[in-house]
Amino acid sequence: MNHLLLYCRPGFEKECAAEVRDLCESQGIFGYCKLEENSGYALFVSHQPNGASQAVEQLDFSRLIFVRQWLACLPLIDDIDSDDRISALLQLIDQLPICSELIVEPADTTEGRELQRFCNSFSSAFSQRLRKQGLMDRRAVNRMHIFALSGTRFYLGYAPEQNSAPWPMGIMRLKFPKNAPSRSTLKLEEAWHWFIPQQDWDRYISSGKRAVDLGAAPGGWTWQLVNQNMFVTAIDNGPMAESLMDSGQVTHLTEDAFTYQPYKSFDWMVCDIVDKPTKVTGLMTRWLVNGWCRETVFNLKLPMKQRYMEVKNCLAALEADLQEAGVKYHLAAKHLYHDREEITVHVRVMNPGF
Ligand SMILES: C[S@@+](CC[C@H](N)C(=O)[O-])C[C@H]1O[C@@H](n2cnc3c(N)ncnc32)[C@H](O)[C@@H]1O
Numbered sequence: 001m002n003h004l005l006l007y008c009r010p011g012f013e014k015e016c017a018a019e020v021r022d023l024c025e026s027q028g029i030f031g032y033c034k035l036e037e038n039s040g041y042a043l044f045v046s047h048q049p050n051g052a053s054q055a056v057e058q059l060d061f062s063r064l065i066f067v068r069q070w071l072a073c074l075p076l077i078d079d080i081d082s083d084d085r086i087s088a089l090l091q092l093i094d095q096l097p098i099c100s101e102l103i104v105e106p107a108d109t110t111e112g113r114e115l116q117r118f119c120n121s122f123s124s125a126f127s128q129r130l131r132k133q134g135l136m137d138r139r140a141v142n143r144m145h146i147f148a149l150s151g152t153r154f155y156l157g158y159a160p161e162q163n164s165a166p167w168p169m170g171i172m173r174l175k176f177p178k179n180a181p182s183r184s185t186l187k188l189e190e191a192w193h194w195f196i197p198q199q200d201w202d203r204y205i206s207s208g209k210r211a212v213d214l215g216a217a218p219g220g221w222t223w224q225l226v227n228q229n230m231f232v233t234a235i236d237n238g239p240m241a242e243s244l245m246d247s248g249q250v251t252h253l254t255e256d257a258f259t260y261q262p263y264k265s266f267d268w269m270v271c272d273i274v275d276k277p278t279k280v281t282g283l284m285t286r287w288l289v290n291g292w293c294r295e296t297v298f299n300l301k302l303p304m305k306q307r308y309m310e311v312k313n314c315l316a317a318l319e320a321d322l323q324e325a326g327v328k329y330h331l332a333a334k335h336l337y338h339d340r341e342e343i344t345v346h347v348r349v350m351n352p353g354f
Contacts, residue, residue, distance in 0.1 A: 001095070002031070004044040004052035005147060005155050007069040007170045009335060010109050015066040015308040017042040020055075023063060029055055040107035041147070052157075061163045065311060065343055066335045068108075068170030071145045073157025080152045085122070086129055089146075089156060093130075096158050098137050099144035102127045105169045106148050115148050122148075171337045177223070181241035184272060185220030186338040191297045192224075194334050195346035204295065204348075212266045212293070214257035214283070215273035219244045226250060230268065235260055258283055262292050269293035274301050281314040284347070288318075289325040294349050301342045311343060318347075327351060 004024075008016040017033035021044060024031065031046035046052055052072035061070060074095060080088045104123035106112035126146075130136040136144070141162065147155040167173070172193055174186050196204055207229035213222045217238030225232045226249045234240055234252045244250050253260070257273055269287050273280060277300040287293050304310055315333060322329050328350040335343045 001052045001072040001074060001157065002046040002049050003073045003075055003155070003157070004031075004046065004055050005071045005073045005157060006042045006044065006067045007107070007147075008040060008042065008066050009068070009337075009339075010038045010040040010107070012066050012307075012335060013037055013039060013042045015311075015335075017044065018308045019064055019066055020044050020070075023059055024051070024055055027055075027059055029059075038109070040109045040112060056159055056163060061165075062332060065333045066308070068335075068337070069145075069159070069165045071147065071155070071157035071159045071164075073145075073147070073155045076149075077154045077156060078152075080154065082152050085152075086126055089126065089154070090129070090133075090135075092156055093135055096144060096156070097142050098135070098140045099142045099158055100136065100138050100140040100161065102130060102136070102144045102146070103168050104146040104148060108169055108171065115150070118151055119146075119148055122146075174338075177227070179243060180220055180223040181218040181244065182220035183338075185223050187272070187299070187336060187344060188221045188224045188270060188297060190336045190338050191334070191344045191346060194336065194344075195297070195332055209267035210264075211268035211270065212262065214260075214269065214271040216240060216252075219250075221270050221272055222250060225268065225270070233262075233266075265291055266293045267295065269296045269298075271296070271298040273299075277301065277310055277314045278317075281318050284345075285318055285321045288322060288327055288329070288347060288349060291349075296345075296347050298345050299339070299342045300345060303341055307341075315345070322347075 006016050006020055013035040017035050021033055029046055029051045031044050031051055033042055033044050035042035056070055056072045102123055104119040106115040106119055142158040142160050144158050172190055174189055205228050209230045211225045211230045212233045214235050216222050216234035217236035217240055219241045222232050222234050222244055226247050232250045234250055235255050235257045237254050240252045284298055330348045330350055333343050333345040
């Protein structure tokens with residue numbers, strides 16, 4: 001297959017296309033992108049007949065920032081007979097590998113959401129038929145996806161379970177915790193789910209750790225840290241929610257995060273300050289290079305036009321400075337579902353004895 005379908009937050013199609021083209025080209029997969037602004041998806045069409053299959057099977061999905069989900073797929077299936085969609089799709093199924101399950105999903109747009117009920121019922125009808133005909137196998141390593149643009153226009157494709165997002169539409173749905181003081185709280189929770197496998201939570205997000213929250217007020221991120229039984233130093237001139245202060249786990253310092261220096265290092269530093277990405281990146285670099293924290297989750301706000309270039313430059317500068325300082329690290333970044341004009345970055349210092 002040579003069509004690579006990419007899902008993203010509507011409005012981020014250009015970023016999504018640019019980063020996929022960069023990643024594909026770095027591995028010798030060449031092609032061109034097709035996109036429509038605010039559609040919630042983009043297409044990379046490879047010049048090689050198998051370029052998209054090669055991409056989903058050989059490139060690392062976790063390196064993509066703006067892409068929520070990717071599929072190797074057939075060209076657009078247009079104007080399918082709405083009386084018998086299943087037969088029309090069955091004729092194409094032998095072009096896909098055997099898959100473990102089927103997900104039928106719309107774009108994350110207003111029109112897309114109107115298709116959700118159709119997607120759910122079509123998904124269960126088509127899955128039943130595929131199982132009945134022995135065309136699905138729970139042990140298979142790929143998932144089948146149908147991306148519905150309407151009731152008659154589809155992309156049919158697949159993605160490896162171990163190298164794609166596990167959630168429909170590539171979106172992790174989280175319930176807002178009722179006592180949290182701000183909706184931002186979901187950004188940190190989603191970040192932890194994205195960046196830290198569940199089996200590692202006991203080791204990295206555990207009780208008794210010391211954390212600092214830069215730009216903490218009113219306390220949505222601090223709430224998550226407190227909820228994991230950490231002790232939190234919250235830095236902000238603004239007021240923190242009283243319920244958090246009552247927990248006895250929070251020390252609030254009304255200081256400037258850009259000049260604050262800890263007297264003792266922290267396990268975690270998180271930062272949600274609204275400022276220039278280069279300035280925030282500089283602050284993060286200072287914390288990591290000085291060994292003031294072992295692990296961080298921070299946001300880079302992106303109100304500018306050239307968002308992809310800005311992110312690329314900031315992350316390249318951060319990595320160059322860490323390498324120069326001899327810091328061994330693992331870095332990942334994602335445009336999370338709960339992020340709007342921003343991305344979230346996770347860095348863990350890997351030097352022994354840290
Ligand atoms: C987006 S809000 C943080 C929301 C918070 N993460 C939450 O979940 O409730 C950004 C905060 O950064 C604070 N801030 C901005 N510049 C700062 C600075 N130089 N030092 C400390 N705090 C700063 C603001 O006062 C504001 O409360």
